[in-house]
Amino acid sequence: MTTRFPDDPIYRGFDAPGRVEANVFDLEVDGRIPAELDGTFFRVAPVPNWPPKLGNGLFFDGDGMVGAFRFKDGHVDFSSRYVRTDKFVAERKARRALFGAYRNPFTDDPAVAGKIRSTANTNVIVHHGLLFALKEDSPPVAMRPDTLETIGNYRFGGKMTSETFTAHPKIDPVNGELIAFGYSARGVATTDIAYYVIDRGGNVVHEAWLNAPRAAMVHDFAVTENYVVFPISSVGTDLERLKAGKTAFHWLPNVEQIYGVLPRRGGGKDIRWFTVPTNGFQGHTINAWDDGHKVYVDMPVANDNVFWFFPEDSGRVPDPKSLRQVLTRWTFDLSAKSSTPKAQTIASLMAEFPHIDDRYATRPYRHAFFGIYDPTASYDFARCGPPPANVFFNGLMRLDVMTGEMRRWLAGPTSGIQEPVFAPRSPNAPEGDGYLILLVNRLDELRSDLIVIDTQDFEHGPIAVAHLPLRLRNGIHGNWVPATAMEKHSDA
Numbered sequence: 209m210t211t212r213f214p215d216d217p218i219y220r221g222f223d224a225p226g227r228v229e230a231n232v233f234d235l236e237v238d239g240r241i242p243a244e245l246d247g248t249f250f251r252v253a254p255v256p257n258w259p260p261k262l263g264n265g266l267f268f269d270g271d272g273m274v275g276a277f278r279f280k281d282g283h284v285d286f287s288s289r290y291v292r293t294d295k296f297v298a299e300r301k302a303r304r305a306l307f308g309a310y311r312n313p314f315t316d317d318p319a320v321a322g323k324i325r326s327t328a329n330t331n332v333i334v335h336h337g338l339l340f341a342l343k344e345d346s347p348p349v350a351m352r353p354d355t356l357e358t359i360g361n362y363r364f365g366g367k368m369t370s371e372t373f374t375a376h377p378k379i380d381p382v383n384g385e386l387i388a389f390g391y392s393a394r395g396v397a398t399t400d401i402a403y404y405v406i407d408r409g410g411n412v413v414h415e416a417w418l419n420a421p422r423a424a425m426v427h428d429f430a431v432t433e434n435y436v437v438f439p440i441s442s443v444g445t446d447l448e449r450l451k452a453g454k455t456a457f458h459w460l461p462n463v464e465q466i467y468g469v470l471p472r473r474g475g476g477k478d479i480r481w482f483t484v485p486t487n488g489f490q491g492h493t494i495n496a497w498d499d500g501h502k503v504y505v506d507m508p509v510a511n512d513n514v515f516w517f518f519p520e521d522s523g524r525v526p527d528p529k530s531l532r533q534v535l536t537r538w539t540f541d542l543s544a545k546s547s548t549p550k551a552q553t554i555a556s557l558m559a560e561f562p563h564i565d566d567r568y569a570t571r572p573y574r575h576a577f578f579g580i581y582d583p584t585a586s587y588d589f590a591r592c593g594p595p596p597a598n599v600f601f602n603g604l605m606r607l608d609v610m611t612g613e614m615r616r617w618l619a620g621p622t623s624g625i626q627e628p629v630f631a632p633r634s635p636n637a638p639e640g641d642g643y644l645i646l647l648v649n650r651l652d653e654l655r656s657d658l659i660v661i662d663t664q665d666f667e668h669g670p671i672a673v674a675h676l677p678l679r680l681r682n683g684i685h686g687n688w689v690p691a692t693a694m695e696k697h698s699d700a
């Protein structure tokens with residue numbers, strides 16, 4: 209028998225580690241699942257298998273549990289499986305946690321020294337016929353998209369030599385290229401960034417090595433038709449901290465924002481660094497595009513440290529009420545001498561986990577979808593207890609980035625939402641015309657529903673509610689994968 213998880217809000221209530229692998233064939237549905245939806249919504253959540261080795265942990269430090277919702281002919285089937293990472297396999301054998309603190313190999317049991325530490329819990333994508341479960345400190349873990357069977361650590365035919373691979377690679381919708389990078393690419397706290405372009409057949413066709421101006425988290429990046437942009441965050445790391453057993457990352461309070469712009473087929477010498485004198489916490493990339501000379505990147509930027517669990521060295525963490533976020537459009541002008549990008553405000557509100565119509569990724573676009581937290585929305589404390597400690601979004605937003613028009617839908621006083629993904633109504637539908645698919649946390653019932661919202665009738669809420677007989681812990685990221693994109697490309 210294993211011991212109990214600590215009495216800590218990150219392991220309680222809706223976010224208690226469920227540890228259930230499940231198959232539910234043909235979910236019960238209220239409403240109508242659009243018959244034209246033919247594909248799979250893949251998502252992944254951190255669901256720790258074992259109480260933390262050191263007695264405490266972070267919400268997002270848990271073993272990756274992949275969920276797949278398969279849509280076909282108006283029906284939805286659900287399955288979930290843990291990713292059989294090296295960590296999963298070693299710890300299951302030992303029946304306890306062997307890996308220590310988040311992203312700190314110096315706290316691990318000697319029995320697993322040197323092993324790949326991936327939890328594979330941050331994102332799941334499909335490329336060249338394989339499902340990849342991703343964690344930014346390790347190589348991808350390949351799985352079979354139909355059965356969720358783990359194949360193993362994946363290095364693209366041995367050509368990817370980086371120790372790490374981002375959880376936010378981009379797929380070019382025109383040529384099918386997978387564009388990716390790894391930071392701390394030569395080991396924890398190193399400044400090396402490895403950059404890769406992988407063709408639609410899974411072959412590495414371009415590699416570059418960069419040296420970032422500081423050792424810091426680089427969680428997401430931006431890709432356009434001709435360029436890539438690396439935001440080097442103000443969430444720093446260094447080897448001495450790790451060896452001393454401190455948190456792997458810490459907020460750097462008095463530094464400038466740094467962005468590196470590289471031609472998509474550029475080498476290390478081609479990178480151009482831009483800086484912004486005011487510090488900021490860079491959120492997820494919404495989308496990016498270029499016109500040949502100017503590179504445009506849309507992303508939320510907050511005024512202070514959003515990651516309260518990685519405080520600055522003084523111990524200070526900002527009062528959550530003091531956090532302000534701006535959906536920002538950066539313009540990097542490559543024909544100008546200035547090394548400061550222009551900032552333009554698209555909207556000012558707390559909105560994250562952006563998804564767009566992926567057919568417009570890396571190109572000019574207009575529509576974006578987000579999870580939002582509206583502090584003025586009613587919340588049924590009596591039925592739900594305190595709001596979840598880890599992640600709490602209570603609504604959705606559809607944003608027209610051209611006009612600034614916002615449309616919202618709130619999930620109600622007993623519900624929270626997880627990241628929404630977008631599925632087009634048909635392969636030729638106009639941009640943003642289709643469906644949002646997402647999990648809703650029923651906080652009063654400690655149970656999950658999958659909902660479908662028609663983007664043409666956004667405010668009216670779900671047209672279909674698929675009921676799950678279990679609770680799916682707050683996940684991190686996922687994607688809609690049309691059935692046609694599940695095919696293996698062997699033409700490259």
Ligand SMILES: [Fe+2]
Pocket residue numbers: 375376427428492685
């Ligand atoms: Fe992310």
